Amino acid sequence: MSNKVYIFDTTLRDGEQVPGCQLNTIEKIEVAKQLEKLGVDIIEAGFPVSSPGDFNSVVEISKAVSNPTICALTRAVKKDIEVAADALKFAKRGRIHTGIGTSFYHINYKLNSNPEEIIKRAVEAVKYARNFVDDVEFYAEDAGRTDNEYLARVVEAVIAAGATTINIPDTTGYCLPHEYGEKIAYLMNNVPNVDKAILSTHCHNDLGMATANSISGVLNGARQVEVTVNGIGERAGNTSLEEVAMAIKSHKDLDLETGINSQEIIKSSRLVSTLMRMPVQPNKAIVGRNAFAHSSGIHQDGVLKNRENYEIIDPAEVGVKESSIVLTARSGRAALKHRLQVLGYDFEPAELDEVYQRFLDLADKKKDITDEDLQILAGRGQEQKNKPLQLELLQVICGKSTVPTATVQVSFNGDVFTETAAGNGPIDAAFTAVKALVKRRVRLEEFLIQAITRGSDDLGKVHVQVEHQGQTYYGFAAHTDIITASVEAFLDAVGKIA
Ligand SMILES: CC(=O)SCCNC(=O)CCNC(=O)[C@H](O)C(C)(C)COP(=O)(O)OP(=O)(O)OC[C@H]1O[C@@H](n2cnc3c(N)ncnc32)[C@H](O)[C@@H]1OP(=O)(O)O
Numbered sequence: 001m002s003n004k005v006y007i008f009d010t011t012l013r014d015g016e017q018v019p020g021c022q023l024n025t026i027e028k029i030e031v032a033k034q035l036e037k038l039g040v041d042i043i044e045a046g047f048p049v050s051s052p053g054d055f056n057s058v059v060e061i062s063k064a065v066s067n068p069t070i071c072a073l074t075r076a077v078k079k080d081i082e083v084a085a086d087a088l089k090f091a092k093r094g095r096i097h098t099g100i101g102t103s104f105y106h107i108n109y110k111l112n113s114n115p116e117e118i119i120k121r122a123v124e125a126v127k128y129a130r131n132f133v134d135d136v137e138f139y140a141e142d143a144g145r146t147d148n149e150y151l152a153r154v155v156e157a158v159i160a161a162g163a164t165t166i167n168i169p170d171t172t173g174y175c176l177p178h179e180y181g182e183k184i185a186y187l188m189n190n191v192p193n194v195d196k197a198i199l200s201t202h203c204h205n206d207l208g209m210a211t212a213n214s215i216s217g218v219l220n221g222a223r224q225v226e227v228t229v230n231g232i233g234e235r236a237g238n239t240s241l242e243e244v245a246m247a248i249k250s251h252k253d254l255d256l257e258t259g260i261n262s263q264e265i266i267k268s269s270r271l272v273s274t275l276m277r278m279p280v281q282p283n284k285a286i287v288g289r290n291a292f293a294h295s296s297g298i299h300q301d302g303v304l305k306n307r308e309n310y311e312i313i314d315p316a317e318v319g320v321k322e323s324s325i326v327l328t329a330r331s332g333r334a335a336l337k338h339r340l341q342v343l344g345y346d347f348e349p350a351e352l353d354e355v356y357q358r359f360l361d362l363a364d365k366k367k368d369i370t371d372e373d374l375q376i377l378a379g380r381g382q383e384q385k386n387k388p389l390q391l392e393l394l395q396v397i398c399g400k401s402t403v404p405t406a407t408v409q410v411s412f413n414g415d416v417f418t419e420t421a422a423g424n425g426p427i428d429a430a431f432t433a434v435k436a437l438v439k440r441r442v443r444l445e446e447f448l449i450q451a452i453t454r455g456s457d458d459l460g461k462v463h464v465q466v467e468h469q470g471q472t473y474y475g476f477a478a479h480t481d482i483i484t485a486s487v488e489a490f491l492d493a494v495g496k497i498a
């Protein structure tokens with residue numbers, strides 16, 4: 001048996017069935033071209049009978065891409081097949097994908113039919129499709145819940161009728177991996193003419209098992225997997241292309257291969273997510289924002305010592321530049337030291353300990369720490385030590401229908417001084433208290449609070465400029481509390497007055 005697993009991408013058909021994810025023809029061509037770069041073998045471009053727009057997309061995709069086979073979906077209905085054949089007329093290699101429901105539910109409650117009639121319709125559809133193209137794929141819809149013995153009869157009949165690929169969809173995502181694998185194995189062992197066709201998996205993710213089921217199918221003899229980029233698709237989605245491709249690539253022991261150029265994976269994921277306006281969940285395998293991010297100290301230390309301690313895939317393999325070390329209150333010194341080194345700071349262990357304590361104080365207040373925060377933290381220790389005026393306490397009362405009042409306590413050469421003042425706002429009140437404490441005539445010339453850029457928990461950065469006896473003094477401070485940052489910046493400036 002060949003070790004090549006064909007990748008059949010249905011992002012533009014099953015993926016596009018998702019509410020809100022419909023694409024116009026130009027967008028579909030862009031995705032199809034990217035899928036070609038990604039190296040998929042078959043692109044299911046649409047369901048031509050469903051609308052003139054979908055018909056046109058299949059026509060234009062057939063013209064725009066040349067390597068992958070272009071496939072069009074139909075029901076086991078003559079009109080659908082004729083329209084699909086017409087839509088595929090420009091395809092270098094066209095495939096008609098026809099089929100019908102085979103489960104008890106579908107036969108009885110959807111098609112209002114019986115098992116023998118369904119086999120007859122399936123065979124007729126395949127034969128009719130073969131009048132137009134040599135490459136006909138048959139799907140036994142809801143095969144996941146179809147009795148294996150009956151399914152084997154259907155499969156044998158449609159292969160005899162000329163189908164060269166047989167799709168075994170777990171349409172409702174019901175199967176367990178061993179069950180789905182056993183279904184494929186059953187067909188491999190009990191369909192006499194199975195060697196004349198390729199069995200295909202088409203798994204849905206209703207129980208979160210689409211990838212596991214697809215791999216189980218492949219391990220039991222399927223050689224085509226039907227997938228979508230980012231696992232997009234009806235309800236909980238389809239099997240995700242990137243997961244199957246990387247599972248096969250990572251497990252060399254399986255001795256299987258696909259034609260996927262894994263370095264195009266991230267680009268494909270982002271394109272589909274953007275055009276379909278469907279964000280990728282951060283913890284999504286392979287393509288999620290956090291798939292190569294390490295945020296806890298023990299993991300970060302391990303990754304910094306050797307990436308493979310916590311990564312089974314080199315991010316570069318899927319087109320991600322590098323893994324990221326995200327600094328949070330769960331990070332340790334190793335990660336902090338690494339990031340500081342990247343920013344050009346090299347601290348002795350004792351200094352690093354000090355920065356680490358300040359880092360933890362901030363990290364407990366903010367979700368993640370940016371490089372800008374680190375630069376402030378790294379610089380602050382030194383500056384703080386040299387500052388003559390240290391803010392010991394700040395208490396403000398402010399809000400609607402209150403008189404803004406601030407109490408400021410400052411230490412100077414070991415002595416502590418306290419002052420309370422009112423103002424037209426909390427910062428004005430606090431500055432008035434500071435002015436009273438320093439007993440100097442200072443005039444505030446400029447006061448700038450830098451806008452919060454990332455979130456309401458971000459550091460507020462304050463620059464002040466004060467004038468005293470014709471001389472200008474500058475102060476800076478950063479804090480998650482902007483009033484504290486303002487007072488510290490003001491003290492920084494007035495502390496410089498000799
Ligand atoms: C599992 C899947 O993903 S299957 C693909 C799902 N994708 C889509 O449905 C998108 C495209 N579909 C469409 O545009 C439309 O549903 C059309 C054009 C196919 C059909 O539209 P309508 O003629 O208005 O039929 P409607 O959608 O209301 O019902 C579907 C009919 O097809 C029948 N049908 C469903 N599947 C099949 C099949 N594989 N083969 C034959 N008949 C089928 C149903 O029994 C129903 O027939 P009925 O009206 O006699 O009961």
Ligand SMILES: CC(C)C(=O)C(=O)O
Nearest residue numbers: 014139141142169171
């Ligand atoms: C049309 C078929 C292949 C399908 O999408 C399914 O059964 O899930």
Ligand SMILES: [Mg+2]
Nearest residue numbers: 014169171202
């Ligand atoms: Mg499907």
